[in-house]
Amino acid sequence: MASFIRMKHVPAIGLNPTLWRTCKMLAGRKRIQLLRALCERPGQCVKDLGEAVGIKRSDASQELRRIQSRGLLKAKRQGLPLIYRLEPDPQVSSAAPLLKSLQAAMRAYPPSRDADIVQMAMGLANERRLTIVKTLRAQHGSIGELQRRLGYSRSALHQHLQVLVQSGFIAKRQGVYRFRSPAHPVGRVLIRLLRQT
Secondary structure, eight states, X not given: OOOOOOOOOOOOTTOOHHHHHHHHHHTOHHHHHHHHHHHHSOSEXXXXXXXXXXXXXXXXXXXXXXXXXXXXXXXXXXXXXXXXXXXXXXXXXXXXXXXXXXXXXXXXXXXXXXXXHHHHHXXXXXXXXXXXXXXXXXOOBOHHHHHHHHOOOHHHHHHHHXXXXXXXXXXXXXXXXXXXXXXXXXXXXXXXXXXXX
């Protein structure tokens, strides 16, 4: 009988799966609404948070666990209910600066601007897009030049570049793609975290 060995997935060199997974979590509109609800009124239970953003208690619980897995929340039982607060996990190095930027953005901008955070997070919620941004930070280039440097198919590269242009991390002018430094506090922190990878 043949035996099989389960191999661990090893990410490609130079990529930071923690960052793209964190961005994938931030790309959820309801999760950003939950973060805002806790920013505006700290210390709420799952039921109240679900009602605040218009989702079922079970969905709110699941979304809160996703946020907590990225180190941005602390849950503490007070009597029967579990109470959530915005508090960075000291074991997650990206949590404190990211949470600080999210709180600053939510104090500075109205809820209608939360879509900016979702869009920026979507831009970096993929390993390949992280690599593209790092490549363009080092040197701008056309899609053909990027294809030669990275080895991605032209169609996949085109799709990733479109998402990055929409997210504001890169700009296209006369067929040349360039890194664009974000003005948004969350975008600035995401790029700083990317530089540390």
